[in-house]
Every structure is written in C-alpha cells, then in structure tokens.
Amino acid sequence: MSRSTSGGSTPLVMVSDIVQYFYCPRKVYYLKTLGVPFKVKKKMELGKDEDDMEEERLGERKTIYGIQRSLVNEIIHNIYLEDESLGLAGQVDTLLHLNGNEYIPVDSKYTEEAFVQRQYRKQLLAYSILIDKTFRCRVRRGIIYFIKQKAAECLEITELQKKALIKDVESIRRIIAGESIPRKSAESKCEYCEVRKFCV
Numbered sequence: 001m002s003r004s005t006s007g008g009s010t011p012l013v014m015v016s017d018i019v020q021y022f023y024c025p026r027k028v029y030y031l032k033t034l035g036v037p038f039k040v041k042k043k044m045e046l047g048k049d050e051d052d053m054e055e056e057r058l059g060e061r062k063t064i065y066g067i068q069r070s071l072v073n074e075i076i077h078n079i080y081l082e083d084e085s086l087g088l089a090g091q092v093d094t095l096l097h098l099n100g101n102e103y104i105p106v107d108s109k110y111t112e113e114a115f116v117q118r119q120y121r122k123q124l125l126a127y128s129i130l131i132d133k134t135f136r137c138r139v140r141r142g143i144i145y146f147i148k149q150k151a152a153e154c155l156e157i158t159e160l161q162k163k164a165l166i167k168d169v170e171s172i173r174r175i176i177a178g179e180s181i182p183r184k185s186a187e188s189k190c191e192y193c194e195v196r197k198f199c200v
C-alpha cells in the first residue's frame with residue numbers, strides 16, 4: 001500500500017515532522033493535519049547558505065566534522081532516504097561513509113546556542129534508522145554540527161533509542177491522520193512558534 005504526504009491512505013512521516021513534534025506536538029497538527037503554511041525564517045535561509053559554504057570548505061579540512069580525514073571514504077550531501085515499511089522519509093544533510101563500512105549522519109544547525117536539544121537527537125535517530133534500512137548497516141553514532149560555532153558534537157546512537165523513535169513515529173502518524181488534537185507544549189515555546197497566530 002502506498003503512503004502519502006498529503007492525506008492519502010497512510011500518512012508518511014517526514015523527519016522534519018519529528019523535529020516539530022518534539023518542539024511541540026500541536027505544531028505537527030497545525031502544519032500537517034490542517035496544512036497551515038510554514039514560512040521559512042530568514043535565519044533558516046542564512047543557515048542554509050552557511051552550510052553550503054561549509055560543504056565547499058570540507059575539501060580543505062584536516063578533519064571532517066571532527067572525524068580524521070583519512071578515515072572518511074566518502075562524503076554524501078543531501079541524500080533523500082525513504083522506507084515504505086516504516087512510512088518514514090527524510091533528507092540527510094551529510095552522510096559520512098567511513099573505512100570499515102561505518103555510516104555517520106551529520107545534521108547542521110544554525111543557532112545561537114550550541115547545545116544538543118532533544119529534537120536534534122531524535123532527528124539523528126530517524127536518519128540512523130533510514131540509513132540502516134537503506135545501506136544494510138547499523139549506525140552507532142551521529143553528529144550535530146553547529147555552523148556558527150564551528151563545533152561538532154558526536155552522539156552515541158543505540159538500538160534501544162531507535163526502537164523508541166519508531167514508537168514516536170507512530171504517535172506522529174496518528175496526529176497527522178487527525179485522530180486527536182495533541183497537547184500544547186510549554187508556553188515559553190509559543191513565542192518563537194511559526195503557527196502561533198493559528199493556535200488557540
């Protein structure tokens with residue numbers, strides 16, 4: 001059975017939905033179930049430009065996102081991955097293929113605060129699951145790269161965390177299917193939320 005991103009039989013969950021869900025579950029409901037338009041912030045566009053420049057600079061670096069260059073076999077940018085059985089899809093910013101057939105997803109963030117938020121970790125887990133399925137491997141670590149601070153944070157990825165993420169994906173799918181209106185998150189998040197004018 002085919003999956004759909006727009007209200008077909010079984011909704012496809014995008015990795016970006018997971019990030020929004022862990023920011024605020026209700027945000028997923030507005031963006032995906034009700035289709036409230038999402039306006040890309042200037043800061044996000046700036047981050048994309050900086051990230052593109054960093055990709056170009058990688059050729060001159062002695063280390064690749066903190067990994068010794070000699071260990072890196074291949075650097076793959078902007079790879080779209082989808083797994084039909086899980087109903088999950090997303091585009092990985094950068095995928096490192098190391099000697100010994102290890103794969104490491106890298107996600108770049110453009111933010112003032114260089115600390116790993118829960119949604120960043122969940123995003124890496126989702127990519128890891130997709131990489132495992134696509135390349136028949138087992139991802140054991142992922143990297144968050146803070147563009148502004150030029151800092152790479154390497155995170156351990158476990159099989160238990162991946163299992164928990166698959167349950168989260170099911171919860172998100174129920175929200176997208178419109179089975180329930182999810183709870184709000186802490187009010188402090190509303191100030192920075194792109195859908196707050198629609199949110200009651």
Ligand code: SF4
Nearest residue numbers: 024184190193196199
């Ligand atoms: S305005 Fe607040 S409660 Fe509403 S979706 Fe945004 S973060 Fe969630």
